[in-house]
Amino acid sequence: MREFTRGMAFLGRGFAFWRRRPGAMALGLVPAAVVGALFLAGLITLGIFLPDLTEAVTPFADGWPALWVTVIRLAVGTAMVGAALVLVAVSFTAITLFIGEPFYDRIWKAVEADAGSAGIDADYGFWRSLRDGLALFTRGIAVALLAALLGLVPVVGGILGAVSGVLLTGWLLADELATRALSARGLDAAARRRLMRQHRARMLGFGVATQLCFLVPLGAVATMPAAVAGSTLLARSLLGENASGPAGLAGHPPTSASARARVDIA
Structure with missing residues (x-):
């Protein structure tokens, strides 16, 4: 539980970054607002x-007693809404990161610079951003379908689908958001997966906190810049680098990416 709450705290540190770089953070609201308006519609x-x-x-229920028609259609409607929310959460992140690449690149670099790693270059690029966005969207569809199926379980389906959707989507969000900082340090996809599994609770805590903020009206727009900043600090913490937030960046300088990666994911 301690690791889970520690992961949640990184989102708070991301919000605190507004005090350090308000200009870069404000720019991060622009693509989030555009995508958010489309999804809201x-x-x-x-x-x-x-x-x-x-x-x-549910045409098969037309001849059923009114009570059971209401029950089955309420369950189906709840499952549809739950699946839509899961798909929107994952799609929102994928599309926003893609179209807002220049804006979020500035936030990422600003966080790294303040934490003492100004020389790191993600070399992300258009095609890398597109590929990661499509991968996240595809996994999001799978999670949305699973949430919809769980939502059909009698009585507990709504709660089961919602909880599973939040947990699974939270993991996907943390994975996608932390990828930039980890790949910039030379970790390939397999190495990133191993590292994230070693710190599963911390990753999940950050992802769930982000996902819950996304569910608040206009929360996704307000949270996106903080999520990018917080995920950068989260990635640094996974590698044992100084992950202090904007309130205090003092500490030992980070070790080299290759050395740290060998220590933590060997």
Whole structure:
């Protein structure tokens, strides 16, 4: 539990970075606001047509008693909404990071510079950003489908689907957001996965905190810059580097990426 709450704290440190670089953080709101407006319109449209959709996918219940028709269609509607929220959360991050690459690159570099690693260059690029975005979106669809299926379980399906969606989506968000800082230190995909599994609770704590903020109205827009900053500090902590937040960056200088990676993921 301690590691889980430690991971959650990195999101708070990301928000604290507004005091250090308000200009860079404010720019990070722009792509998040654009994507957020599009997804909000989509969710509103889903809400408007949800009764018709639930009826369309449950024609077999038309002849049932009214009570059971209501129960089954409420379960289906809840599952649809839960799956949509999961898919929106993951898609929002993937699309926002893709179209906002120049903005979030500035935040990442600013955090690294303040933490004493100004020389690190992620060399992310358009195609890398596109590939990672598509991978995250694909995994998000799988999680959304799983959440929808769990939502169909009688009585407890709504809660089970929601909890599973938050946990699984939280992991995906933490994975995607921490990738930039870890890949910049020479860790390939396999090495990153091993490292993240070693610190699963910390990763999950950060991801769940981010996902819960995303569920608050306009929370995704406000949280995205802080999530980028916090995930950079999170990645540094996974490698044992100085992960102090903006309130205090003093400490020993980080070891080299290759040496630290060999120590922590061997």
